Amino acid sequence: MRDDTIKRILKFSEDRDWDQFHSPANLAKSISIEANELLECFQWSDENYDINEVKEELADVMVYCVDMLDKLGLDADEIINAKMDKNEAKSPVEKARGSAKKDDKL
Amino acid sequence: MRDDTIKRILKFSEDRDWDQFHSPANLAKSISIEANELLECFQWSDENYDINEVKEELADVMVYCVDMLDKLGLDADEIINAKMDKNEAKSPVEKARGSAKKDDKL
Amino acid sequence: MRDDTIKRILKFSEDRDWDQFHSPANLAKSISIEANELLECFQWSDENYDINEVKEELADVMVYCVDMLDKLGLDADEIINAKMDKNEAKSPVEKARGSAKKDDKL
């Protein structure tokens, strides 16, 4: 994600004085709410989804993730790489390869 | 998010041959599931959260967002900017400023 | 659901003095969190689920629904029948029958 995209997201809330609503807990609720609007695109069929709705709802999820990173002073690359370190240790390639159970069941 | 972070996320699934599980519908479920593990950090209190758990769960949400962007051949900046165009049109600053109802109720 | 089941659910929280945590907002979060533990049973496959896990997670969702009904002084039959009145009006049989789009898209 480019810096100007992140700045646009943050300026949007600032301009509207909405930072006051963006407690970490409210942002966590918002990420879940938007994630479920995304899930709704696939409610009755895995195949017949509207790609334009998917784009909008996925964008909404990411917008609130950016708001939360900003609110908590976190760096996306840093927290993702720290988590990937854990994921790689937990699911070594030789054990995990192609397992239908994926990481949580290894 | 840096390109090398995105590449690491995608390589993780490739190396494990997990792309076969990453249908758009399964990724939408996964984003919701991880969003709710994030929400669980705030289940009984808005204030007393464990920042390390928050970092990990927020990272998980973003990892699956990256997987979904890749799966659908989408560009994060493009879909977010398209959505911000809509958000800005829907919630003009003069009407939205400080409104406790935020965008969906204006 | 039988009355003795409902009473057992409510007594469980009372005995532990947990009613203090059961604000409507916290219960709404809890219902979503448990709903996603249920969803996790179907994360990578629609077919290969563990019925025992499904039973436990579905029970958890319903337990928090009972807590919320109690907290808000609501009657399950009353609110469900009021909603079914709306659903039936919104999706008349002749229009809705077998539609792959179900009610929200008619």
Next chain:
Amino acid sequence: MRDDTIKRILKFSEDRDWDQFHSPANLAKSISIEANELLECFQWSDENYDINEVKEELADVMVYCVDMLDKLGLDADEIINAKMDKNEAKSPVEKARGSAKKDDKL
């Protein structure tokens, strides 16, 4: 919940031939989606919620729970009591009483 309420819920889907959409996985998605419409009532405030919206969304969650019980041939009282057995064993009153961490952290 009364038997006639349950029958009304099941007849609603039958009359519309919607049982074909009610796979366990789709119902799990639906419960999560409705749970998040309920959560949306509390998105920006824990206190200022619209009780009529809460009633409708909570009803929707329960309607899909009834559909899932029926689909899987489960009995609500049976699975809830089995889960309460576990909860009571996991969180004995003397240890759990008033703990802000509730059951999962004891």
